[in-house]
Amino acid sequence: MAALKDLDKTVRGESDAVEAAKRHLVQPWPYAGSIGTEARSLIGSGEGIYIMDGDGKRLIDGPAGMWCVNVGHRRKELAEVMYAQAMELSYNTPWYTMNEPSAVLAERIAGHAPGDLDHVFLTTGGSSAVESALRFMQFYNNVRGRPEKKLILSRGGAYHGSTYLSGSLNGRPRDRDWMDGADDLVVKLSAPNPFRRPAGVSVEVFADRLVSEFEATVGRLGADRIGAFIGEPIQASGGVIVPPGGYLKRIREICRYYDILYVSDEVVTGFGRLGHVFASGEVFGIEPDIITFAKGVTSGYFPLGGMVVSARLMDELRRSNHPDAMFGHGLTYTSHPVGCAVALKNLDLLEDGILDHARAMGPYFQERLKTLEELPLVGEVRGMGLMGCVECVADKESRDPLQLDKDVGRRIDAHCHELGLLVRPLINMCVMSPPLVITRDQIDDMVAILREGISRTMDDLRREGVWNE
Incomplete structure (x- = not known):
C-alpha cells in the first residue's frame, strides 16, 4: 500500500x-x-x-x-455506464463463456453494416481488428482448400496498424524505414492520391490508371494467389486522401470477379466521422466482404475494435468439408463486457442526434x-x-x-x-x-x-x- x-x-x-x-x-x-x-x-x-x-x-x-x-x-453517460458494467461484471473469459453486452452490440453493429455483413468479431482496437480480418482470410482459404491464396494487396499511403501483419500493410513514408514486415505476403499498389497525380493527367485518367494497375497486378501474380485487398475508404493517417470518384466501386467489382476478399478498413471513417456508422455503403456505395472498425466505436473511452464479416463467407465455411477446422484466433479481451457496454451507450448518443449533427x-x-x-x-x-x-x-x-x-x-x-x-x-x-x-x-x-x-x-x-x- x-x-x-x-x-x-x-x-x-x-x-x-x-x-x-x-x-x-x-x-x-x-x-x-x-x-x-x-x-x-x-x-x-x-x-x-x-x-x-x-x-x-x-x-x-x-x-x-x-x-x-x-x-x-467528459460524457457523463459513458462514464456512468463504464462504472455500472464494471460493478455488474468486470470481465469474463471469451473462450467458453459470453456476456450480454457483446451479443447486443454485435446485433446493433450488424444492423448498420451494408449488404450481408452481419457477423461481428470483437477485438481490442484497430490493429487487432485488421490482424483478425487477415487471419480470417487465411483460415477461410485454408478451409476451402486454397492454401496458396494468401497474398494481400495494400496501397501506398495506407495505414492499417502496428502489429506485425497489420504494420506490414502500411505505405506511409518513414513507417517501415527501420521495421521488418511480412513482405512475402504483401504487395503494394499506388496511392490513390489525386493531388500527387502526374502533371497533365486528369483525375479521371488517373483513376483509370489505378484500376489498370490493379488488374495488371492480379494478372501478374495470379488471382489464385491473392487472398485479399485492404483499403481505407479515405486514407486517414496518409494525409486524408480522398480517392477519385468511382474508384472504390471499380476495385470492388474486380475483387468480386476474381474472388478476392475486399476488406474495408473503417477504423477511422466508421462511427460518425463521415456522418454514418459505416461509410462504405452510405458514402462510397460499396459492399465489402469485411469491414474493420475501432476508435469511434467507444469514442476512445475504452479500447475496443472488431470486424463485421459477410454472411456469405460464414455460410461457405459451415458448408465446407472441414467442420472441425478451428479459427484459432482470439484475444484475452475479445468481447470485453465493459467495452461493449460503453460502445452500446456511445451508439445511442450517435443515433440520438450526433450523426445528424x-x-x-x-x-x-x-x-x-x-x-x-x-x-x-x-x-x-x-x-x-x-x-x-x-x-x-x-x-x-x-x-x-x-x-x-x-x-x-x-x-x-x-x-x-x-x-x-x-x-x-x-x-x-x-x-x-x-x-x-x-x-x-x-x-x-x-x-x-x-x-x-x-x-x-x-x-x-x-x-x-x-x-x-
Missing part, C-alpha cells in the same frame, strides 16, 4: 509526471536517439471539444485524440478549411465530413513538398498550440478530425487559429531563409 500511495503522489504533479515519463515510460513511435527518455505534452483533462494541457491552457482537440473522441470529452457540420467544416488555400504555403486542402488535411508545399505550381523543412507540420502545430489548438502534424501536412459535436462557431475558431499558425510558420521559414513564396 505504501508503494501505491507513493506512486499516486508521483503522478499528481506535472513536473513529477514528466520526470517519471523520462525515467520509465517508453512512448509510441520514438526515435532511437531519445527512446526511453522522452516526455511529451501532458494533457490533464478534457470537456466537449476541448482539452487542458499541463500548463492549464485550453486547446481545441483538433484530432479528437487520435480520430476517436467522436462524442466529445455531423452530417450538417461536415460541409461547413470543409468550406471553412478550404479558405486556407489562399495562403502561399498551402498546396491543397482536402477532406470529407469531419476530417480534413492541409498540405503545405514549397511551390504551388509544381506541388513539391517542403524538401528543406520536413517538420513544417510540427512548426504549425507548435504555433497552434500556443494559440489554443492541437493539430496532428504529418511531415508537411496538418490533419484535423475534431469531435463530432463541434459547432459552427467552434469551427470558425479552429480555422482562424490554424490560419494564424500557418502564417507564423511562413514568417519563420522566410526569416530562416529556407522558403520564399
Whole structure:
C-alpha cells in the first residue's frame, strides 16, 4: 500500500509526471536517439471539444485524440455506464463463456453494416481488428482448400496498424524505414492520391490508371494467389486522401470477379466521422466482404475494435468439408463486457442526434478549411465530413513538398498550440478530425487559429531563409 500511495503522489504533479515519463515510460513511435527518455505534452483533462494541457491552457482537440473522441470529452453517460458494467461484471473469459453486452452490440453493429455483413468479431482496437480480418482470410482459404491464396494487396499511403501483419500493410513514408514486415505476403499498389497525380493527367485518367494497375497486378501474380485487398475508404493517417470518384466501386467489382476478399478498413471513417456508422455503403456505395472498425466505436473511452464479416463467407465455411477446422484466433479481451457496454451507450448518443449533427457540420467544416488555400504555403486542402488535411508545399505550381523543412507540420502545430489548438502534424501536412459535436462557431475558431499558425510558420521559414513564396 505504501508503494501505491507513493506512486499516486508521483503522478499528481506535472513536473513529477514528466520526470517519471523520462525515467520509465517508453512512448509510441520514438526515435532511437531519445527512446526511453522522452516526455511529451501532458494533457490533464478534457470537456466537449476541448482539452487542458499541463500548463492549464485550453486547446481545441483538433484530432479528437487520435480520430476517436467522436462524442466529445467528459460524457457523463459513458462514464456512468463504464462504472455500472464494471460493478455488474468486470470481465469474463471469451473462450467458453459470453456476456450480454457483446451479443447486443454485435446485433446493433450488424444492423448498420451494408449488404450481408452481419457477423461481428470483437477485438481490442484497430490493429487487432485488421490482424483478425487477415487471419480470417487465411483460415477461410485454408478451409476451402486454397492454401496458396494468401497474398494481400495494400496501397501506398495506407495505414492499417502496428502489429506485425497489420504494420506490414502500411505505405506511409518513414513507417517501415527501420521495421521488418511480412513482405512475402504483401504487395503494394499506388496511392490513390489525386493531388500527387502526374502533371497533365486528369483525375479521371488517373483513376483509370489505378484500376489498370490493379488488374495488371492480379494478372501478374495470379488471382489464385491473392487472398485479399485492404483499403481505407479515405486514407486517414496518409494525409486524408480522398480517392477519385468511382474508384472504390471499380476495385470492388474486380475483387468480386476474381474472388478476392475486399476488406474495408473503417477504423477511422466508421462511427460518425463521415456522418454514418459505416461509410462504405452510405458514402462510397460499396459492399465489402469485411469491414474493420475501432476508435469511434467507444469514442476512445475504452479500447475496443472488431470486424463485421459477410454472411456469405460464414455460410461457405459451415458448408465446407472441414467442420472441425478451428479459427484459432482470439484475444484475452475479445468481447470485453465493459467495452461493449460503453460502445452500446456511445451508439445511442450517435443515433440520438450526433450523426445528424455531423452530417450538417461536415460541409461547413470543409468550406471553412478550404479558405486556407489562399495562403502561399498551402498546396491543397482536402477532406470529407469531419476530417480534413492541409498540405503545405514549397511551390504551388509544381506541388513539391517542403524538401528543406520536413517538420513544417510540427512548426504549425507548435504555433497552434500556443494559440489554443492541437493539430496532428504529418511531415508537411496538418490533419484535423475534431469531435463530432463541434459547432459552427467552434469551427470558425479552429480555422482562424490554424490560419494564424500557418502564417507564423511562413514568417519563420522566410526569416530562416529556407522558403520564399
